[in-house]
Amino acid sequence: MEVMNFLNEITSRHPEAISFGPGRPYEGLFEVERIGEYLDAYIRHLCDNLGRTREEVRTLLFQYGRTSGHLQELVARTLRNDEGIQAGPESIVVTVGCQEGMFIALRALFAGPSDVLLVSSPCYVGITGAARLLDIETVPVPEGEDGIDPGALRRTVTTLRAVGKRPRALYVVPDFSNPTGTCLTLAARRRLLELAEDEDLLLLEDNPYGFFTRTGTCRPTLKALDSQRRVIYLGSFAKTCFPGARVGYVVADQQVQTRDGRCTLLAEELSKVKSMVTVNTPALSQAVIGGMLMTHGYRLREASKAATDFYRENLTVLLDCLERLLPPSRREAAGVQWNSPEGGFFLTLSVPFPADNALLEESARDYGVIWTPMSYFYPDGGGRYQMRLSLSCLTPDQVAEGARRLVSLLDPSATR
Amino acid sequence: MEVMNFLNEITSRHPEAISFGPGRPYEGLFEVERIGEYLDAYIRHLCDNLGRTREEVRTLLFQYGRTSGHLQELVARTLRNDEGIQAGPESIVVTVGCQEGMFIALRALFAGPSDVLLVSSPCYVGITGAARLLDIETVPVPEGEDGIDPGALRRTVTTLRAVGKRPRALYVVPDFSNPTGTCLTLAARRRLLELAEDEDLLLLEDNPYGFFTRTGTCRPTLKALDSQRRVIYLGSFAKTCFPGARVGYVVADQQVQTRDGRCTLLAEELSKVKSMVTVNTPALSQAVIGGMLMTHGYRLREASKAATDFYRENLTVLLDCLERLLPPSRREAAGVQWNSPEGGFFLTLSVPFPADNALLEESARDYGVIWTPMSYFYPDGGGRYQMRLSLSCLTPDQVAEGARRLVSLLDPSATR
Numbered sequence: 001m002e003v004m005n006f007l008n009e010i011t012s013r014h015p016e017a018i019s020f021g022p023g024r025p026y027e028g029l030f031e032v033e034r035i036g037e038y039l040d041a042y043i044r045h046l047c048d049n050l051g052r053t054r055e056e057v058r059t060l061l062f063q064y065g066r067t068s069g070h071l072q073e074l075v076a077r078t079l080r081n082d083e084g085i086q087a088g089p090e091s092i093v094v095t096v097g098c099q100e101g102m103f104i105a106l107r108a109l110f111a112g113p114s115d116v117l118l119v120s121s122p123c124y125v126g127i128t129g130a131a132r133l134l135d136i137e138t139v140p141v142p143e144g145e146d147g148i149d150p151g152a153l154r155r156t157v158t159t160l161r162a163v164g165k166r167p168r169a170l171y172v173v174p175d176f177s178n179p180t181g182t183c184l185t186l187a188a189r190r191r192l193l194e195l196a197e198d199e200d201l202l203l204l205e206d207n208p209y210g211f212f213t214r215t216g217t218c219r220p221t222l223k224a225l226d227s228q229r230r231v232i233y234l235g236s237f238a239k240t241c242f243p244g245a246r247v248g249y250v251v252a253d254q255q256v257q258t259r260d261g262r263c264t265l266l267a268e269e270l271s272k273v274k275s276m277v278t279v280n281t282p283a284l285s286q287a288v289i290g291g292m293l294m295t296h297g298y299r300l301r302e303a304s305k306a307a308t309d310f311y312r313e314n315l316t317v318l319l320d321c322l323e324r325l326l327p328p329s330r331r332e333a334a335g336v337q338w339n340s341p342e343g344g345f346f347l348t349l350s351v352p353f354p355a356d357n358a359l360l361e362e363s364a365r366d367y368g369v370i371w372t373p374m375s376y377f378y379p380d381g382g383g384r385y386q387m388r389l390s391l392s393c394l395t396p397d398q399v400a401e402g403a404r405r406l407v408s409l410l411d412p413s414a415t416r
Numbered sequence: 417m418e419v420m421n422f423l424n425e426i427t428s429r430h431p432e433a434i435s436f437g438p439g440r441p442y443e444g445l446f447e448v449e450r451i452g453e454y455l456d457a458y459i460r461h462l463c464d465n466l467g468r469t470r471e472e473v474r475t476l477l478f479q480y481g482r483t484s485g486h487l488q489e490l491v492a493r494t495l496r497n498d499e500g501i502q503a504g505p506e507s508i509v510v511t512v513g514c515q516e517g518m519f520i521a522l523r524a525l526f527a528g529p530s531d532v533l534l535v536s537s538p539c540y541v542g543i544t545g546a547a548r549l550l551d552i553e554t555v556p557v558p559e560g561e562d563g564i565d566p567g568a569l570r571r572t573v574t575t576l577r578a579v580g581k582r583p584r585a586l587y588v589v590p591d592f593s594n595p596t597g598t599c600l601t602l603a604a605r606r607r608l609l610e611l612a613e614d615e616d617l618l619l620l621e622d623n624p625y626g627f628f629t630r631t632g633t634c635r636p637t638l639k640a641l642d643s644q645r646r647v648i649y650l651g652s653f654a655k656t657c658f659p660g661a662r663v664g665y666v667v668a669d670q671q672v673q674t675r676d677g678r679c680t681l682l683a684e685e686l687s688k689v690k691s692m693v694t695v696n697t698p699a700l701s702q703a704v705i706g707g708m709l710m711t712h713g714y715r716l717r718e719a720s721k722a723a724t725d726f727y728r729e730n731l732t733v734l735l736d737c738l739e740r741l742l743p744p745s746r747r748e749a750a751g752v753q754w755n756s757p758e759g760g761f762f763l764t765l766s767v768p769f770p771a772d773n774a775l776l777e778e779s780a781r782d783y784g785v786i787w788t789p790m791s792y793f794y795p796d797g798g799g800r801y802q803m804r805l806s807l808s809c810l811t812p813d814q815v816a817e818g819a820r821r822l823v824s825l826l827d828p829s830a831t832r
Binding site for chain 2: 024025027030032035036039043054055057058059060061062063064065096097099100103107126129130132133238242243244245246247273275276277278279280281282283284285288
């Protein structure tokens with residue numbers, strides 16, 4: 001990913017700069033010692049709860065495994081507890097991170113050259129990159145302040161149909177999206193689901209940040225509201241457990257017809273694709289994540305409380321600092337504004353001059369602060385005057401100091 | 417994979433049957449207890465040999481990691497020791513099993529609709545399946561007794577060029593191939609490399625079984641003989657360490673031009689593709705495999721001695737039993753013959769009647785023995801009168817009893 005390479009490169013040249021760049025989770029909450037503990041918990045579960053023999057455990061950990069994974073029952077319980085999502089284990093495929101989930105979902109759903117994937121603009125680069133690998137056309141739908149606008153979506157669908165295209169699915173991050181930090185209102189969620197039903201669209205819901213609320217408000221996921229099986233839910237344990245496990249999953253409970261006319265679950269079709277990409281998700285990674293789910297009583301929302309508090313504080317500190325250093329009159333004079341995300345890792349800052357690589361270079365070198373040009377996230381151009389600020393892997397002190405440095409870049413008069 | 421599903425289904429209906437079906441490695445040599453030991457060994461390596469801090473180890477195990485992996489140096493040492501392959505760490509990409517290696521190599525190499533992948537016929541279904549997912553045309557090249565025939569390959573290439581196709585690469589398993597068990601002679605290896613150079617072909621060399629010699633003969637890999645960088649080497653730890661780790665790698669030391677005209681290694685292009693498929697290979701899996709490589713002094717050939725002995729005995733027992741139960745006169749009368757693989761997991765048995773699903777059903781039900789119809793491995797039809805026998809996950813006693821049962825199916829007079 002071009003944006004990551006550029007960020008890594010600039011970071012290595014300016015190691016002392018405070019970086020609002022990477023969207024990685026905070027590492028202070030990871031404990032190496034606990035890996036063995038989680039693994040043991042999972043092995044005990046296999047033996048004590050499921051009655052597996054020692055030989056069967058050995059097979060499960062060492063041998064090739066089922067393509068769809070061996071955590072589906074545990075994931076289903078956790079989804080029920082955390083999100084009120086009712087999904088049978090047979091509709092779940094465990095994947096090598098959410099990225100593989102997106103990849104196999106796209107490959108299974110998109111058949112012909114007229115099929116089009118709709119994405120918000122700006123958009124997470126993992127989905128547009130996966131679509132590009134598979135030669136799938138993506139069409140951007142502009143975001144408003146509260147995320148993707150159902151009205152704009154309907155107009156885009158109509159326009160596409162008029163030229164013979166088939167809008168197949170919309171990729172959407174309803175909660176605290178990457179890159180903008182926006183969150184869909186409950187009304188917008190309902191309208192999106194109605195629209196999906198009316199227009200025969202599927203919704204690819206990606207929800208890595210949903211637990212990390214700043215305001216305390218949590219809205220139901222699209223999948224929890226989905227009575228018509230319009231939503232394919234892309235799950236990630238990267239931010240709620242840890243990214244290095246590379247364990248994600250897809251909930252695909254749609255009925256589909258196979259080529260030979262059989263009726264089956266979409267999850268089964270995804271498994272077939274996955275068998276030719278990675279065969280199955282590494283058993284050890286699944287076992288450690290399984291152990292974490294068990295240890296936390298199949299409730300990751302509660303288990304993520306420390307992380308939620310951490311990100312809330314960071315986002316609050318950032319908003320407070322910006323407010324204090326650039327009060328309304330001053331930010332109006334400077335031509336700067338930002339949104340106030342209700343949670344998540346990201347905030348959008350708008351500036352009156354191009355927030356491009358050249359400015360980033362100057363910012364890192366002369367002001368000691370790094371951010372991501374928002375233009376990288378626009379599939380169709382745009383975002384030239386915006387920055388993405390990520391606060392997920394800084395301490396609150398670093399956030400405060402980073403905000404100060406950023407303001408001296410934006411408005412040199414502010415911190416004098 | 418259709419063949420696997422059918423085999424699994426028939427096995428579950430006839431659990432008492434002896435199965436020459438699956439090509440999984442033998443599990444008796446796996447030790448659950450050692451997982452922690454290998455993990456610790458790798459962590460010690462990071463701290464003691466590489467001077468990493470506790471925090472850096474935590475980051476490596478828990479965080480997103482480099483797309484190309486963190487085992488390249490260890491893999492390069494092991495390849496040097498085991499195969500005499502000289503490959504710099506920068507030319508290696510660690511993958512989620514060899515399957516992902518095949519997948520990303522195909523995606524990176526095949527650009528246009530006239531690009532064609534050549535495969536042996538019969539052929540491993542993992543490569544043809546990956547090509548199908550990516551809409552890449554495959555063209556089969558018939559195998560002879562010693563594997564793919566360079567002469568037939570040259571004729572196929574000429575024919576394809578005449579109709580405007582561009583043969584881009586040949587997928588080949590030179591040692592004890594799946595499904596037939598054939599092995600390329602040294603002369604054929606050299607001719608294949610010459611032909612690749614003459615015809616501007618790449619060779620995708622897949623080598624999962626190379627250590628498992630029955631006769632003691634080991635031939636150099638294509639990559640070890642490759643002075644012109646014609647070979648992309650697809651590595652697997654599934655049979656030398658364990659499949660559940662899902663750790664493989666690709667050696668791609670070719671110089672290529674990027675779209676923007678830069679000169680780079682093919683490995684770097686593979687990494688870009690991988691970043692959109694799985695982001696990176698799970699750190700825990702890499703760490704356990706890394707620990708195994710270290711523990712074995714970066715020499716898997718020696719460490720695989722017990723496995724090599726095991727598979728040798730099984731193959732010897734199978735060949736001896738067939739020879740004893742069906743001596744030349746009798747097998748001639750019965751119209752049955754088989755090859756004598758020099759190693760590996762597989763043997764080809766030819767019979768005078770269709771070795772199809774119906775016969776397999778009868779074989780499992782009435783004779784208590786399961787095998788794989790060879791036709792599943794022919795991309796273009798063929799193999800109707802052949803069976804693949806796999807002996808990798810049976811005990812020698814089971815192999816002997818399985819052979820007896822098989823012979824009573826083939827020649828009811830033989831065992832009376």
